[in-house]
Amino acid sequence: MTYLALLGVVAFAGFISLSYEILWFRAFSFASGGSPTIFGQLLFFYLVGLAVGAFASRIFCRDRDATGDRRNLIPLAAFVYVANLLGFLVLPALAWFATTLRAPAAMPLVAIAAGSWGAVLPLVSHFGIAPNVLAGSRLSYLYLANILGAAAGTLLTGFVLLDRWTIGSAALFIVLLGLALAALLLARSASGRRLTTLGIAVIVLTGVGYAAETRPLFDRFYERLLTQHGYLPHGPASEVVENRDGVILVTPTHEVFGGGAYDGAISTSLESDKNMIVRAYGIAALHPAPQEVLMIGLSTGAWAQVIANLPGVEKLTVIEINRGYLQLIPRYPEVASVLQNPKVDIVIDDGRRWLAHHPQRTFDVIVSNTTFHWRANTTNLLSAEFLAAVRAHLKPGGIFHFNTTGSADAYKTAFTVFPHGLRFINFATVSDSPIVMDAGRWKRALDEHRIDGKPTLDSMLPDDRRRRDEVLALARTLDAPPVAYGLESRAHALSRIDERAGVITDDNMLPEWRGANEVSFPPHLDH
Amino acid sequence: MTSDVVAAKVATDDRNLEVSEAPAWIAIVFFVSGFAALVYQVVWQRALFAIFGINTEAVTVVVTVFLLGLGVGSIVGGLFSRVVRHPLLLFAISEFGIAGFGLVSLDLFKRVGSNAFDLSPVATAITTFLLLLAPTLLMGMTLPLLVVYLVRQSGNVGRSMSLLYFVNTAGSGLASLAAVFLLMPRLGEHGSVRVAAFANFAVGVVVLAQHLRRRDEP
Incomplete structure (x- = not known):
């Protein structure tokens, strides 16, 4: 795998990991009603996960010079696979925790998923950069590619995908991209035909499974996130509008929740005045x-x-x-x-x-x-x-x-x-x-x-x-x-x-x- | 310095490798540096949202510009890492620069913001980029500089990278909690960036001292 291809890998990884972060933030923020501390809490778990993942990757960096050793692509593919396997599941898990315990109980899953992403940059660096005087500059290009990918994530996922698709559809799109990246890395690794075939079969099955289960996993997603605020998801479905600006949910009784917080009711009546109009x-x-x-x-x-x-x-x-x-x-x-x-x-x-x-x-x-x-x-x-x-x-x-x-x-x-x-x-x-x-x-x-x-x-x-x-x-x-x-x-x-x-x-x-x-x-x- | 020379400098057993690649002071200073960087990010985002708005377009511009600044800094740091003899000195200067900018940052944002209300979205993006370019460039430079310093000692890119990435990100992780539960609630925006600037200054002093101690080492 060439250095140029590795730049593409880390850019793609940056795009996918930041896209997950955007989806997670939207969901956790909605579940909290827009708490000012939710960004810090989510970022804590995300960054600690990245940090631990980066440190854990040292196990696979024992050789001083592993430049071009395609065996190193096997753990890289595994980390990318796990990152996506769990990254997608964070959202349904959040909805489940919101209806059973409390939404923040899903935060540790963010750390585990992010941890797998944290291993990617060190592993790619170890595989793609020789330990010589050029190491700093070559690393800087990898780092730049990763950041450009992340910036593309803010633009494409935050600006385009969430403006057109539901959070479930966007999550499915991102996970399929991530699984494709894992499959590509495994295919280019020195894993042997049998392991490669088995691994790619697992990856494909995961993708097919997620595609088939996205609808039930995200059924009444935002309603379930509101459960902890006293709103019950049972009964007639609510109306939900999702776009890049946020999420609006209107209950069957015409109460409106913007970004997960009560935002008034659709009523101009002074007779009942349920919204203190x-x-x-x-x-x-x-x-x-x-x-x-x-x-x-x-x-x-x-x-x-x-x-x-x-x-x-x-x-x-x-x-x-x-x-x-x-x-x-x-x-x-x-x-x-x-x-x-x-x-x-x-x-x-x-x-x-x-x-x-x-x-x-x-x-x-x-x-x-x-x-x-x-x-x-x-x-x-x-x-x-x-x-x-x-x-x-x-x-x-x-x-x-x-x-x-x-x-x-x-x-x-x-x-x-x-x-x-x-x-x-x-x-x-x-x-x-x-x-x-x-x-x-x-x-x-x-x-x-x-x-x-x-x-x-x-x-x-x-x-x-x-x-x-x-x-x-x-x-x-x-x-x-x-x-x-x-x-x-x-x-x-x-x-x-x-x-x-x-x-x-x-x-x-x-x-x-x-x-x-x-x-x-x-x-x-x-x- | 060629790769052969680097390899010759590397200790031969794993124990030596651990010692040589991971001096505790480097881990600590890069942890603190990561802590300060995230405090700035959280506070600056808030300050810029108040100026440019919290609609999706403005938020996207601020976040993207911050990322791009780090990326540009990474390239600059990478270029410097090829030519500078003393990456630690440059690292220390970067930290002093970040501290200096941090101290004046909020007032600068406010001053520029009060004159930038009539700008188009593209001009706003460019203004934000220019505002954040200096500090994010300096922040982005630090990783390649330290990587090359460590690689010169250990000869292992992956482990050097993972160590630095670990401590820096862990520092940022701690800062993300500290910013919203401790610093901003107790000290406000100005107080928070002062804490971050002090952290950068302290890092700069420690790294400068280490540089002076080691500058004559082969």
Whole structure:
């Protein structure tokens, strides 16, 4: 096997091993609900596996100069085979552990699979590089080829395969490539005809077996990953959208999980208000004339549907990071029309980046139904730096209305950066100008609010009037002793926030690392 | 130095081989170097995501650029390994360079990022590449330099490679846990990169001392 062919081998190995890592990360991250520590945990097992595998390969490197000795390709083929045999199984094992023990129980399997990959580069180096003065430079080319392969993995698997295929199909594609590499190495080794035939037969059987079993092994894969969060996979199937941006799962009861975390429900109804959509309707009470609104995060479209139909709203710009929601929304009549609403402009981008790219755009209201504060990268939407960026996009008298998901840090940050504000259930509503909660304006807005021509609450119907008055009663809680499901002034809230709470910055990423030291506000609020 | 000369320098029994190919200080410094590299990677990724976004395109660019930088560094290290007489000295200089960059990295990212918001995706990728080129190049250089140093002693490429790969990757593995459970939660991004820079600086000092001790050895 020539040095050039070995460059191809390590590039291919880099591509396959990094592709597995991408698939594993997607699955483990979903199972954790997007925990900020999951990347570190997975990387730990992956790297420790690689390290141990690299060290174990020394057993096969006893000869000082084994350059070109094709016997060394036998263990190399074996390691590549085991790496793929187990690499594929990590995913079904994760789903199994998620429904039986806990998802992290599958992590050691990552280490074992990665361990087999760890042996590849040393073994190829031993086989392909003579121990002379050129060793360093020849090794550097192998290392480069391995890295280029890995970079191709991030691009092809992360960008293309996961955008078009399910995780099961992508895993099958990767494992078949890996098994083909093992077969190639065995065929080029000095293993003897009998061993080669036997080995290749085993490899082919493994590939055929995996191809036949992929569908059952990945059946309701993401549903099973959610089991540990209290969601049961039994009953009617959920709807799953997978693309390069992530995974969205909609349960039969229309609850939505984005990246494994609850992301709202497809409901605009104030009657049941199972998703506390009253916080979206509340904008009409918080701002005297919300003509131009920016919403960071589209999710199910329920919030956009409500806000776009608020009286007086002329333009709603929505920034959404995951294109998958645009596939889901047309399937649900309650929200489908939001995509055709001429007042609504939906942009696929990172919210923070979009703000930075559009310094000239200003709004009466900026809304962010931000995901759980403990998830990875939520700092980017909760930090003082982000709030400062939002402030620069508010018109005079403009408000920022965002979900703190009960994080005392998020409230403290909002009420520190902005001089005016209030707590609206678990939202912080802040501004550079005083905020006047106008119940009369809210009543008029609720009476006029229609979605697809149908009144949200029909003031002619007694039940709807009763419900409207219940909603309006929320406005009166601002002057009453604070309750979790109510409003509270900024000053009062600041006096009650736990002193352990701090101002979130891009540097300290406070809410992501709280873990067991979580500081909630208000206490015992049902998020 | 030809392969014959290298072979002549190699001790003949396995025991000598183990001693000569794996001095404890090399294992320790490369472990610490791997630890620091991964702390940077985790922190820099976070910092760059805040600047360029956490959408798939931005994340892919940052990860790919980091990998490519390491690859370019590997080539540069490989080229140097053929011509430099003192790979340890170059290794020490690389560690000092990484430490220096680490100390200014976050402020540099922020400064460049605040002027790069209007860039196209391709220009953003190039900017990210240029931002990360210097440190990742230095990081990528270290492996070939140490491999050639060890091979000169042991004459065994596979075992030298596996030892270095093992300790460096193990250091990175430990850092991946330390970064998310200890460093970033307690010290934030700036504090974490300071720890990493201190680690690089300490490695540089140890390796420089070893170089000065051994520079006259045949």
